[in-house]
Amino acid sequence: MILAATMLPESISCVDNAIARFRRGEPDALDAVIPEYQFRLYRFLLRLVQEPALAEDLFQQTWVRVIENASRYKAHYRFESWLFSIARNLAIDHFRRMRNVSIDAPDERGDAPVERMAAPDRDPLDSVLDFERGSILAAALGELPVIHREVLALRFEEGMSLGEIAEVAGIPLSTVKSRLQRALENLRERVGTRLSPGGRS
DSSP, X not given: OOOOOOOOHHXXXXXXXXXXXXXXXXXXXXXXXXXXXXXHHHHHHHHHHOOHHHHHHHHHHHHHHHHHTGGGOOTTSOHHHHHHHXXXXXXXXXXXXXXXXXXXXXXXXXXXXXXXXXXXXXXXXXXXXXXXXXXXXXXXXXXXXXXXXXXXXXXXXXXXXXXXXXXXXXXXXXXXXXXXXXXXXXXXXXXXXXXXXXXXX
């Protein structure tokens, strides 16, 4: 569906060194870490809250919280899981502050299509069809409950294992599996509805 971000080996080494320095109490070390995670973290938050300005605000709050809680970060946790769980918790706090909004309630949004860059040598019709499929998928994703968008984003956009998702979400592995299965079924159903004659566009 969506490819996870990749990093060069030397970049990974640099990030690992920066995280080790951060763990030793050097907050300036985050200057080397933030660029490696900024796109992925913002994308994850945007998938959850579906509002660019709010996602940006939560993105900033996440890094502030990371700095504030530097002493609580333990080496046996993957930094990525710790980082995403902080972002997730901030998003949940936002939903809890909103009246009449439950993290389990489906949103009736989904009006932001996925923009796809067409390769210059591609057939224009293929590009239009790809854009249409991307728009249908984005709209269907936007209608899913937050907990379903979350597991789909972590699994297919961030490429996390089920165990890592359980760590980020703070839920048992069995819950991750069932939630992911329900999310995929829900997504298939909504995409099918949109593709059927007379379905929503």
